[in-house]
Amino acid sequence: MHPDSRPDSIEQLVVVVAQLQAEVQRLRADNEQVRAENAVLRAENADLRRRLGMNSSNSSVPPSSDGLVRPRAQAGAKAGGRRRGKQPGASGLTLRLAEDPDxxxxxxxxxxxxxxxxxxxxxxxxxxxxxxxxxxxxxxxxxxxxxxxxxxxxxxxxxxxxxx
Structure with missing residues (x-):
């Protein structure tokens, strides 16, 4: 008997209930298996993402394994809040010519x-x-x-x- 058809007797209802309970058990087992696989894949994904972000500046990986892609320049300020080199507004210095060269x-x-x-x-x-x-x-x-x-x-x- 198909679960969508209306049963005519109690015996048929008992059979349908038993079939549905078996299907629920099978779906629960499948669900547990899918959840376990999902957890394994998430852990593997996290590990791969971590390894993908590794280079010679943040791990013990040699610089030769960095590949040909240059790292992106960090925009703006460094840790101290300033860029490298002479800061805006700072006075410049020039080496003056010697009056009496050797x-x-x-x-x-x-x-x-x-x-x-x-x-x-x-x-x-x-x-x-x-x-x-x-x-x-x-x-x-x-x-x-x-x-x-x-x-x-x-x-x-x-x-x-x-x-x-």
Missing amino acids: RVVQHRPQRCAGLSCGADLGDGREYGRQRRQVLELPDRRPVVVEHQLISVECGECGQVSEPA
């Missing part, structure tokens, strides 16, 4: 830098001079070397040439 090296172009000229600039008029100083640290006392870049105007074509 050595002066002059860099002067020998030939005109004009595309079609290339004339000798040995006696050409000086057009300008830039000063750049490099601090070279010897064993004990620093030696200041001033490099002077001399721009020279070509006497033939008027092209201003600068040293490289």
Whole structure:
């Protein structure tokens, strides 16, 4: 007898009730099994998510296993509330040129830098001079070397040439 059809007698009702009780028992057992599988899968999922988030910065995993994906830059402030480097509003510092360098090296172009000229600039008029100083640290006392870049105007074509 199908459970949806109306039983005609008490005996048929007893049979239907017995069938329904058996089905309830089977469904409860299935439900328990599904719940157990669900718990195992949730634990496995949590473990995989934890391992997926591991890299060399938060575990003992070597950096070579991080892969080619670069970590996302952390937006905004660090732990102290400030970004790296000079803070906005802080005064800047500049290394000033030494008035009396230990050595002066002059860099002067020998030939005109004009595309079609290339004339000798040995006696050409000086057009300008830039000063750049490099601090070279010897064993004990620093030696200041001033490099002077001399721009020279070509006497033939008027092209201003600068040293490289």
